Every structure is written in structure tokens, then in C-alpha cells.
Amino acid sequence: MPPTPLRALALGLLLAAHGSPALATPPTPGCDVCAAWNADQAPFRIFGNTYYVGVKGLSSVLVTSPQGHVLIDGGLPESAPKIIANIGALGFRIEDVKLILNSHGHIDHAGGLAELQRRSDALVAASPSAALDLASGEVGPDDPQYHALPKYPPVKDMRLARDGSRFHVGPITATAHATPGHTPGGLSWTWESCDGPRCLNMVYADSLNAVSRPGFKFSASSEYPNAVADLRHSFETLEKLPCDVLVSAHPEASQLWERLEASVAAGSDAFVDPQACRAYAAAARTVLEARLEQEKQE
Secondary structure (H helix, E strand, O other): OOOOHHHHOOOOOOOOOOOOOOOOOOOOOOOOOHHHHOOOOOOEEEEOOEEEOOOOOOOOEEEOOOOOEEEEOOOOHHHHHHHHHHHHHOOOOHHHEEEEEOOOOOHHHHOOHHHHHHHHOOEEEEOHHHHHHHHHOOOOOOOOOOOOOOOOOOOOOEEEOOOOOEEEEOOEEEEEEEOOOOOOOOEEEEEEEEEOOEEEEEEEEOOOOOOOOOOOOOOOOOOOOOHHHHHHHHHHHHHHOOOOEEEEOOHHHHOHHHHHHHHHHHHHHHHEOOOHHHHHHHHHHHHHHHHHHHHHHO
16 A cells, blocks of 8 residues: 555654653653653664664664664654663664764654763764754754754764765664755665665655645745755655665654554565655655645635
8 A cells, every 4th residue: 555645754752652761861751742742652674784763753773784784764852761771672782883874863863872882882863964964953943943943962973975975884884865855965775685685775755745834835835945946856766775774863754653564464565565665765755745735816
């Protein structure tokens, strides 16, 4: 079943909130949906050396190797202890994470990075725009959600990732793909995972949804005049990527929970869908066009 436009919303509300125990990190103030996003989620293997270690509504992916691991995204500040616990539950150690990759600088994907970096001593890789956000703990004025998001602990030690940049940890090679629009500095990431002789193209797709603070117009923004062009370019980028397995920054947007349920019977094959990136981009394109039509009426 292809994802609906609603699924493509990276701020899509979870249909049901799941209870969770008291957290070591206080909940994020001023974020009504954060508690639902941060609900507990047991970690699981997706394919080969790629595992889901995030919380229920915010993806975090671990790619492992004997020489060290790569972690993608860090959820909210209060997600970090859960991500660390999930890594441990799989038999790995946060101290063996050598590289942390970021999709973009919003609190729901970057809020936990400072703590995860502190615990692992890993380098953090982010786009030049996102690195500015991470260094200050808040997004800049060119972001569609400027002043609509809470601040978060800043990240100190970073490496810049641009379109086509490659980062290596042992046999793992992660490649950055510029996918701006949701934020000016959005990145998606690709790598290869193998299960025996079978190797697949893995994609961690950044949010592509056109959501913003009140008053922002994607069609007419002096702060981010390239927003629409950037989103359309990002749709094309995702559509062209070799993409056997897709995990999106918000897991429900790539039907991860339906695939996980199907994996009980089908195993890792349930996560394999060579059309997933194209479907993800198509749903986001539908949301953008609806947003632009709405802006014409305002």
C-alpha cells in the first residue's frame, strides 16, 4: 500500500500514544507531540548490519562493524537515554559509535546529539546550515520553523557534510545527499548493508514535508526564497537514488511499523521495497502542491 500524503508529513501525529516509564532526561517543554514521539520502541534488525534503535516516532538507525559503528540522528534530548539503551539491548555499545550523522537541525532529530556525542566521543557530521543550528541549539531565521521550536543542547565537535560527501568507519561508507526544503540544510544518507552474499542499497531519508511556523509562505519567503525549488529538487534526488530499503526520519512516513509487523512472517524481506523512495517523494510532492494552492487563497 503506497503511503498517503498524511504519512509523508514529518510532523505527522502518532495515531495512538504509548505509555513510557519516567525518563532520565526531562520532557521537552512547549512540545505537545514530543511525549508521543518519544514513546518506547524495542530495537530491531532491519537488514544485515542495519538496526532501528530510535523511539516510536523519531528514527535513529545504527549501522555496525567490527571497527566501530555509525549512528544516524539522535531524536529529542529525552530520546538519548532510550537510544543508548536500545543499542545496548542489541548487544552493542554506545562507546563503539565512531560517527553520528544528522539529517537536519530540528530538535526532534538533533536534540539528543550532544548527549550521544558525550557518551560515545563520536564525531557528528551535518550540513553547513545544520551545523550552525547544532552549534547554537536552535534553527536560524531562514528555517520555515524558526522560533517555532524549542532550543536543545548544542553540539560542539562537528564535520561538515555536503552533497556527495562520504564518511567511512571501517567497511561502512555513508554518503550524504542534499535534500533541503523542509530545512535549508536537510541531508539524506545512503550506505550498503549485506546479509551474507546479498547486499542492498539503504536510504535514510530526511523529512520532505512543507510545514512551517504560522505566517511563513513557501511560495513567497524573503528569508528562504528557494524553499519551493529546494523541495522539488529534493523530490527528484530521492526518486533517483538506488533504494532497496527506506527508513524516513519519522518512521511512519515510510510505513516502517507496517513493515515491522509483516517481518514477523516475511523476515527482512518485509523492509525491502525498491519503489519506497519514489513513493515517499511522490507523497511529499502532493503535500507541497496542496500547500502552495492553499497559499494562493491566503
